Amino acid sequence: MQEFGTEFAKVCQWLDSQSTSMRNLVEATCNINSYTLETSGVDQVREIFRLAFSDFGALVSEVEIPDFEIVNSQGILEKRPLANVLHVVQRPAVGKQCFLCIHLDTVYEPTSAFQTCFEQQPGIMVGPGVIDAKGGAVIMLFALRALERSSLRTKLGWEVVLNSDEEIGSPSSQEFIKSRARQCDFGLLFEPALPDGTLVDRRKGSGNFSLIARGKSVHSGRDFEKGRNAVIAAADIALELHRLNEEHPEVTINVARIDGGGPLNVVPDLAIVRVNARVDSAEQQEWFEMELDRIAKKWMDRDGITCELHGAFFSPPKNVDGATQRLKEAISATARDLDLPIAWRNTGGASDGNKLAAVGVPNIDTMGARGGEIHSSDEYLLIDSLAERAKLTALVLMRYAAGDFSLD
Numbered sequence: 004m005q006e007f008g009t010e011f012a013k014v015c016q017w018l019d020s021q022s023t024s025m026r027n028l029v030e031a032t033c034n035i036n037s038y039t040l041e042t043s044g045v046d047q048v049r050e051i052f053r054l055a056f057s058d059f060g061a062l063v064s065e066v067e068i069p070d071f072e073i074v075n076s077q078g079i080l081e082k083r084p085l086a087n088v089l090h091v092v093q094r095p096a097v098g099k100q101c102f103l104c105i106h107l108d109t110v111y112e113p114t115s116a117f118q119t120c121f122e123q124q125p126g127i128m129v130g131p132g133v134i135d136a137k138g139g140a141v142i143m144l145f146a147l148r149a150l151e152r153s154s155l156r157t158k159l160g161w162e163v164v165l166n167s168d169e170e171i172g173s174p175s176s177q178e179f180i181k182s183r184a185r186q187c188d189f190g191l192l193f194e195p196a197l198p199d200g201t202l203v204d205r206r207k208g209s210g211n212f213s214l215i216a217r218g219k220s221v222h223s224g225r226d227f228e229k230g231r232n233a234v235i236a237a238a239d240i241a242l243e244l245h246r247l248n249e250e251h252p253e254v255t256i257n258v259a260r261i262d263g264g265g266p267l268n269v270v271p272d273l274a275i276v277r278v279n280a281r282v283d284s285a286e287q288q289e290w291f292e293m294e295l296d297r298i299a300k301k302w303m304d305r306d307g308i309t310c311e312l313h314g315a316f317f318s319p320p321k322n323v324d325g326a327t328q329r330l331k332e333a334i335s336a337t338a339r340d341l342d343l344p345i346a347w348r349n350t351g352g353a354s355d356g357n358k359l360a361a362v363g364v365p366n367i368d369t370m371g372a373r374g375g376e377i378h379s380s381d382e383y384l385l386i387d388s389l390a391e392r393a394k395l396t397a398l399v400l401m402r403y404a405a406g407d408f409s410l411d
Contacts, residue, residue: 139371
């Protein structure tokens with residue numbers, strides 16, 4: 004397809020010329036704190052991308068999402084507001100449609116010492132969210148700009164969702180994400196690739212849970228025997244949860260935090276166990292949910308102790324079906340055309356790609372930048388991967404528009 008080959012070369016050349024602009028946009032957005040619950044910062048980053056997408060002639064809108072419910076340190080269910088989602092729709096009436104998605108929020112709180120972006124050495128940028136996932140958002144933006152410069156743009160419609168709560172499991176945006184993704188043929192998400200360019204296909208499911216133990220508070224010297232120690236109950240619950248790791252080697256159960264306690268002369272009447280679970284299958288998910296319920300009910304039978312359970316699996320396990328396999332093959336073939344080494348692996352991490360897979364939308368969710376050390380103060384980006392991964396995305400979209408591959 005000679006005409007397609009010419010378009011192919013023009014897109015690659017243009018994206019190479021945009022490397023500095025891409026790098027600068029990553030730096031600008033990473034210097035804005037967009038911790039999930041820091042809504043003003045997420046708003047600022049969203050506004051940058053809103054203005055950028057306004058140049059497309061697409062329909063650009065902001066979508067309100069429900070408040071996030073969390074069990075606070077007093078064991079009370081509390082609502083926290085979240086920033087709006089950015090939604091962009093281009094050519095919705097065209098027969099072929101692609102869904103593109105990534106998050107704007109990061110894990111770095113305003114109190115974190117890790118707040119600014121800098122080049123650690125030539126070609127390597129360090130900063131909060133450089134690959135998870137502001138680098139990915141920039142790659143997506145420029146890949147679509149490249150597509151829109153191509154004559155093939157008329158043959159493909161696309162939707163973009165930039166959500167604001169992925170780092171807490173997308174509890175409030177996931178229904179909107181799934182509803183929009185269902186309108187499309189496949190999804191591309193821009194979580195980071197591994198440093199060597201390896202992409203992820205299968206992912207474990209993930210869930211977050213809080214078990215609230217309540218007892219009876221008394222003076223520890225005068226009436227100790229009348230008290231019911233919630234911290235001791237929480238410690239026993241935590242140990243029992245941890246021992247479940249021995250029953251299924253594929254399941255990981257991480258007791259991450261225990262809140263509770265108080266003055267040393269008071270028997271504590273409240274403690275909260277917070278736990279994350281990762282599972283490979285629906286059967287393992289059901290098993291863990293039954294174990295959680297069993298443990299909570301067991302403590303309800305103890306004298307003077309109650310146990311209340313909150314939480315859910317926010318991402319089901321993600322496996323590879325026939326359509327996803329064909330999408331993988333198309334991405335691998337495009338990477339070979341670009342002389343990019345591509346490999347695939349499974350991971351225990353979850354993403355919004357899990358949610359798309361759960362509603363039958365084939366997707367690949369590591370189309371973002373190369374780098375590493377995410378969720379740490381050493382998070383880094385390999386700068387040359389910005390143009391590299393934008394070319395990969397743009398050319399996959401162009402090939403699909405041109406009818407070069409099918410998912411049927």
